[in-house]
Amino acid sequence: MNVYDFSVIARDGNEVSLADYRDKVLLIVNTATGCGFTPQYDELQNLYDKYKDKGFEILDFPCNQFGEQAPGSDEEIHSFCTVRFGTEFPRFAKIEVNGENAIPLYKWLTAETTFEGFGKSPMALVMNGMAKKMDKDYKNNGNIKWNFTKFLIGRDGNIVERFEPTNMKNLEDKIKEIL
Numbered sequence: 001m002n003v004y005d006f007s008v009i010a011r012d013g014n015e016v017s018l019a020d021y022r023d024k025v026l027l028i029v030n031t032a033t034g035c036g037f038t039p040q041y042d043e044l045q046n047l048y049d050k051y052k053d054k055g056f057e058i059l060d061f062p063c064n065q066f067g068e069q070a071p072g073s074d075e076e077i078h079s080f081c082t083v084r085f086g087t088e089f090p091r092f093a094k095i096e097v098n099g100e101n102a103i104p105l106y107k108w109l110t111a112e113t114t115f116e117g118f119g120k121s122p123m124a125l126v127m128n129g130m131a132k133k134m135d136k137d138y139k140n141n142g143n144i145k146w147n148f149t150k151f152l153i154g155r156d157g158n159i160v161e162r163f164e165p166t167n168m169k170n171l172e173d174k175i176k177e178i179l
Contacts, residue, residue: 001108002156002157002158003018003021003026003028003105003108003153003157003158003159004017004018004019004021004022004157005018005019005157006018006104006105006108008059008061008092008093008095008103008105009092009093009095010090010092010093011074011075011078011091011092011093013093016092018059018105018157021057021059022157023055023155024055024056024057024155025051025055025056025057025152025153025154025155025175025178025179026056026057026058026059026151026152026153027044027047027056027057027058027059027150027151027152027153027171027175028059028061028105028109028150028151028153029044029058029059029060029061029148029149029150029151030061030062030063030095030097030106030144030147030148030149031060031061031062031063031070031081031147031148032062032063032064032066032067032069032070032147032148033062033069033070033071033072033077033080033081034067034069034070034071035066035067035069035070035146035147035148036123037146037147037148037165038069038147038148040148040165040168041081041084041085041087042085043168044058044060044087044089045085045086045087045088045089047171047172047175048087048088048089049088051175051176051179052089054179055155055179056175056179057089057090058089058090059089059090059092060081060087060089060090060091060092061091061092061094061095061097061106062074062077062091062092062093062094062095063094063095063096063097063144063147064094065096065097065098065099065144066146066147069147070094070147074091074093074094077091077094078091097110097144097149098110098143098144106144109142109151109159109162110141110142110143110144111142112142112159113142113151113159113162114142114162115138115139115140115141115142115143115145115162115164116162116164117139117164118131118145118164118165118166118167119164119166119167121166123166124166127145127146127164127165127166130146131145131146145164145165146164146165147165148165149162149163149164149165150162150163150165150171151163152171152174152175152178154178155178160174160178161174
């Protein structure tokens with residue numbers, strides 16, 4: 001099984017096969033418009049601008065599961081992101097990433113990866129505390145811990161690496177490496 005085995009729902013309600021992205025390097029991200037990490041949209045758009053012509057795509061999945069930080073309709077979220085951050089990459093319908101209502105794509109992503117921690121920054125310490133409040137066993141499962149968790153997918157459709165929201169530092173190097 002790989003990412004090309006899944007379909008997702010577009011903002012307009014139509015089903016989209018991820019096989020449509022075959023042979024591209026993908027960055028799959030669960031996002032929110034009212035989160036402390038929302039400014040990462042600028043960094044994501046910069047990555048998209050740099051590498052889209054080399055076969056790189058970002059797939060944006062708004063999610064309201066963490067602090068209800070993605071309120072609004074799919075169109076309101078899209079409008080906010082395009083006006084405020086100038087995003088041009090594909091944005092899909094709002095989803096759930098954990099629990100019984102998680103979409104199959106995210107059930108697969110979280111089953112196939114492990115949580116490696118938030119790092120050692122001051123923000124990482126804050127995130128550890130928040131994650132522990134939500135899930136006492138958070139260090140020992142692959143569940144998504146917060147908004148802006150990223151999954152880098154190789155051209156073969158397999159997961160290359162998982163990046164927690166506190167870790168944007170090595171992301172571009174890894175993208176360049178697999179492009």
